[in-house]
Amino acid sequence: MKDHFKKTAAIIGEPVRATILWTLLDGKSFTATELAIAAETSASNISMHLAKLVNAGLLKAENHGRHRYYSFSGKEIAYAVEALATIIPFASKKNLQADKTISPVQQCRTCYDHLAGKTSVTITDALLKQKLIIANDTDFGLTPKGKKWFAVMDIDTNELQQQRRSFLRPCLDWSERRYHIAGSLAAAFLDKMLLHDWIRRIKNSRVIVVTAKGQKNLYEKLKVVV
Amino acid sequence: MKDHFKKTAAIIGEPVRATILWTLLDGKSFTATELAIAAETSASNISMHLAKLVNAGLLKAENHGRHRYYSFSGKEIAYAVEALATIIPFASKKNLQADKTISPVQQCRTCYDHLAGKTSVTITDALLKQKLIIANDTDFGLTPKGKKWFAVMDIDTNELQQQRRSFLRPCLDWSERRYHIAGSLAAAFLDKMLLHDWIRRIKNSRVIVVTAKGQKNLYEKLKVVV
DNA sequence: GAAACATTTCAATATTAAATGAAGTGTGGT
């Protein structure tokens, strides 16, 4: 078992492969060429590293014509990568203190399938303050008022709760070191915000920007300035 | 931020350092010499790797005379390492299927500060079946009946609940791929079982064995055969 | 105060694995 751990750690530890995993963290699929650009290396090199990751069972590849799309083979992989990202502030707290400026990726990004970063923590705080969700000892609960609120957003919470996956759970934000919402409700909320153009994805990045429309709506509906 | 992730991954990825982290996972402190034996390398080499881990903020060192004890610098590090261990079954599922025999470390071990492995899942199931704890959507809750049960074990649940740390939470078991109990209650339970000699630590290992006394008591008190 | 032990430091060496570039395979467009 120890040996498996050593092997897995070695797979993740190589800089180019670490960059691949980092890039895949927002849950999208990427082609080898896109990943080569992200990791700043050659096509042949990225191909070799991708082969190792697939062989180790961390990634899966899907063929679509002459493109091959790579993504995590399961949520567990994404969670492990996210857990690894969580310890960064510990590993480099000196640097973080020195540099007070906040980067776009710290401000707002996707975390596998939900929103993360300073904006996501702000939104979570607003949901709590408006009593749309409540914080229990170790998890979040949806209030009747919250159920209505998400219904207005055209999100069917009953349907989401019947799914096997976690409905609403706290997820530790590595950049803010505070909790934001995750689970199927958070994922559905992200989708709706993208659909209504409240937020937009930045191409080839995990960064998300809030549009003017989004700022207006989030203020009207949650009394929050993002 | 990506660069920090790359660095952190590289720190963890080296085999000797991965072994150090793995060994430290049960929350105990180890000396450089003990870790050298566990990682099967020289004293000078382990010293170099330990220096890198401390420098990266993953480990802390405490001097006690001529011994220097190394341990995780925080719980977050242990959780990240545990999350990494969670993906092992994915990375090597073929091997796991082939080998049906269960190793001692899969049977019963410590996971940072609480019990893990097949035994821990069995105990968690029994606690649920006896309605001493209940499974909510995303967490576990302690019932009044459970409160009494732990009081008989000389565990003051009120006091534990007042602590800032998580009281009772599910923790995914990487070997069983099911949940066992974690949090301050699980940690206190582990301590009591060790104190009353229901279970014993195996030297220089995360493995735990259940004593005859422990088997008797777990059957009497939880109607469970471990 | 000398000896035994735990750990660290340093310079030299060994080893491993990543990067490169050219050639090969397969798919899609025109």
Next chain:
DNA sequence: ACCACACTTCATTTAATATTGAAATGTTTC
């Protein structure tokens, strides 16, 4: 049928980094 493109494979080069062993530092024991 052709060419362009996405990706892979392979043999070779390159570079990084772990390991080793000897010497130094510091601490406890007798």
